[in-house]
Amino acid sequence: MSAIPLIDIGANLTNRRFATDLDEVMARAREAGVAHIVITGTSENASRDALQLAQQHPGFMSATAGVHPHDARHWHSESADRLAELLSEPEVVAVGECGLDFNRDFSPRDQQLTCFEAQLQLAVELQKPVFLHQRDAHAAFLALLKKYRSQLKGAVVHCFTGATNELREYLELDCHIGITGWLCDPKRGADLRVQVRDIPVDRLMIETDAPYLTPKNLTQKPKNNRNEPALLPVVLEALAECRGESVEVLAEHTVRTSRAFFGLGN
Ligand SMILES: [Zn+2]
Structure with missing residues (x-):
């Protein structure tokens, strides 16, 4: 375990799988x-719930506000205004998650x-800043991102699992990269374990994407195989191992990067 207090930049805590025991989940985190x-x-509703949750836990939680590509069919003429309203609250630190999912x-x-x-x-x-999701849609995603990149305050490609050329193009656009427990999957994460060595340390952040993407390398499986923020150190340790860095140094860097990216206080 790292002695440095960590930051989970992506957890879906408003997911109904956390509805009954969120206090315990937070205590374990x-x-x-x-x-x-x-x-x-x-989504609009999930973003509102996320804000509410963040407001109940000042200092410990922030939220993003956005509409996931899965939910894009519900986008309507007032969506932007509704998100803007949420984004005017100090607890809401980024637009997203948004992006494209052609998978x-x-x-x-x-x-x-x-x-x-x-x-x-x-x-x-x-x-x-924007919190971005891309799956099997790199070309269309990159085209739009390029169009706005110079005017954007910051951009993190969350849960990066793409090809090496995609990573290179995101880094060329000065994007940050979010790494999840995908890295801990010996089979699906094989490419990522090599790719993470080429990400500049000041562009790296870590996330659980809970309740999804439970690390595959756990000796003790969590109940119902649900992922949670308490498992963030597993991601950090895998990342440090792949990069040949110390857990402590990497922890310090990812925390500093996350604070600066999302404008979080100390
Ligand atoms: Zn996502």
């Missing part, structure tokens, strides 16, 4: 050395593009 959690907003295609692609571009414009207007 603190015990594991997680000092701050950025709750991911994935699942839960929303039609044209609607995903509209919804993503509108949120990029919102982030430019409000000068908040």
Whole structure:
């Protein structure tokens, strides 16, 4: 375990899988050395819930506000205004998660593009960083990101699991990269374990993406295989091992980077 208090930059704590025992989940997170959690907003309603939760835990939690590409079909003429309202609260630190997902295609692609571009414009207007999701949509995603990148305050490609050229192009656009427990999967994470060596240390942040992406290398499986912020140190340790760095030094860097990126106080 790291002695440095960690920051989980992406946890879906408003997910119903946390509905009954959130207090215990938070207690375990603190015990594991997680000092701050950025709750991911994935729809108008989930973003509102995330803000509420963050307001109940000042200093320990922040939130993002956005519409996930899976939810893009619900994007409407007032969505941007509603998100802007949430984003005016000090606890809401980024626009997102937003982006494109052509892997699942839960929303039609044209609607995903509209919804993503509108949120990029919102982030430019409000000068908040963006929390980005991309799956199997690199070309279209990169084109839109490029169009707005110079005006964006910051951009993190969360849960990066893409190809090496995609990573290079994100870094060329001065994006930050969010690393999850995907790294702990010996099979699916094999490429990522090599790729993470080439990410500049000041562009790296860590996240659980709880309740998803439970690390595969755990000797003791959590109940119902649900991931939670208390497992963030597992991601940190895997990342340090892949990069050949000390856990302590890496922890310090990711925390400093996360604080600066999201504008979190000390
Ligand atoms: Zn995502």
